[in-house]
Amino acid sequence: MHFFPFFLPQTVLLGIILLPLRAICIALILLLAWPFAAVATFCHPGRGSVPLMGWKRRMSQCTLQCLGHAMFFSMGFQVKVKGKVAGPLEAPILVVAPHSSFFDGIVCVIAGLPSIVSRLENLSAPVFGTILRSLQPVLVSRLDPDSRRNTINEITKRATSGGQWPQVLIFPEGTCTNRSCLITFKQGAFIPGVPVQPVLLRYPNNKQLCAMTLCQLFTRVEVEFLPVHVPTEEEKRDPTVFANRVRDTMAIALDVPVTDHTFEDCRLMISAGQLTLPMEAGLVEFTKISKKLNLKWDPIRDQLDTFAAIASASKGGRIGIEEFAEHLKLPISNALKELFLLFDRNGDGTIDFREYVIGLSVLCNPANTEETIQMAFKLFDSDEDGSITEEQFSCILRSALGVPDLDVSKLFKEIDADKSEKVTYNEFKDFAFKHPEYAKLFTTYLELQRCQGHTSDEEDDLQTPGVTYSQSKTSVSEKTPIARNKVCPEGSEEDISSTSDKKED
Secondary structure, eight states: OTTTTTTHHHHHHHHHHHHHHHHHHHHHHHHHHHHHHHHHHTTSOTTOOSOOOHHHHHHHHHHHHHHHHHHHHHTTEEEEEESOOOOTTTOSEEEEEOOOSGGGGHHHHHTTOOEEEEEGGGGGSTTHHHHHHHTOOEEEOTTOTTHHHHHHHHHHHHHTSSSSSOOEEEOTTOSOOOSSSBOOOOSTTTTTOOOEEEEEEEOTTOOOOHHHHHHSSOEEEEEEEOOOBOOOHHHHHOHHHHHHHHHHHHHHHHTOOBOSOOHHHHHHHHHHHHTTSOGGGGOOOHHHHHHHHTOOHHHHHHHHHHHHHHHTTSSSSOBOHHHHHHHHTOOOOHHHHHHHHHHOTTOSSOBOHHHHHHHIIIIITTTOOHHHHHHHHHHHOTTOSSEEOHHHHHHHHHHHHTOTTOOOHHHHHHHOTTOSSSEEHHHHHHHHHHOTHHHHHHHHHHHHHHHHHHHSHHHHHTSOHHHHHHHHHHHHHHHOOSOOTTSSTTTOHHHHHHHHHHHOO
């Protein structure tokens, strides 16, 4: 923030005075709220399976809301409210954006203490856990493999309870952002298909870090309740459409753009930074890629590790042809250039992480089948003794890549896991599954062999099997030294699909 150096002396002075006082006030208010919350939740089911009713609910809401106002006032927050909060029957769910810090919890106090989504572990925190329990949160457990489904079911149950439960307040972005745009909304608030009320948060003060905020005399906050969005039949059927339309409404009111990046992209950005890549390297538009390619979070996160290992030697966190060849332990050949071009979807001469993920999923993994691996192994195992020597391995790769003096010793040693100087089928298969980038090179050579076989069937019938094999290898290396991806266009559906996919994600 540009004004920070100018206000440094004033900030330090106010911090010496205000910070301790405000910390004491916050602690006292929390301690004062605890007995009310404890009484409200006494003998109540710990997991909130039934709602608070009667005097317990009225007492906890009135006292905790007043104390919440007092706490934020002691912290220096000046709140301006626009619009009117809808009732539980009119809008069972409140969606709040943009989400930038835990100070955004002030909207819970303004909205009358609706239920929030919280981790189950938070209930065990001293004092705060009891207060949280009195708010009847929707609990999420990290240890429960069905946590997401159970959370959706609980939100739906409460949203359709006819007012028995409090409203549910959700930050649909799912993570904190810098408030410059609205990222993709998660579908949890929209799957129930009930009316939602969009709520906007603005901080005219240019809010900074927690300590800096508490050192300011005051922090202005604007909370705006927009009109309730009643879903159409289409939106009830498709939560994605529902979420996008609510997001568009909120973005227009905030005068900020929207982006297709998601919470998972933010996690990938953080991971990219930890791997010494530029943080923007992790922006892959996760939702789009995962839906189109049916990918899950863990494989993409694992692929980021591999991508970082390849791109670590380059500037800007992108893979060039040199790094690509070094990773594959192969020289830069025409066949390798063609494989690189299939990854390089925008043709800028480099591969970013998004192109790498798509390339592995669209080009390499589909080609990396058990059948392909078996065929490739048989191709290398020319004497059919169940293992591949380095000489056999280099002979085929020289033909496939069109490089007569190819040195594949480094690559062979990496495949030869037990260092026996012979590669078994299991070693070959394990390496192929771990490095699907080679699949396209293997299938390219198999296509060359197949097409060559179509043109030389009569000649093959006149030769012995041993002579046929050696001459077939020679003809491939001489007649077709460059391993093209479209060697047999009339019958290669895989290559056509790969090329068309390169044009559009």
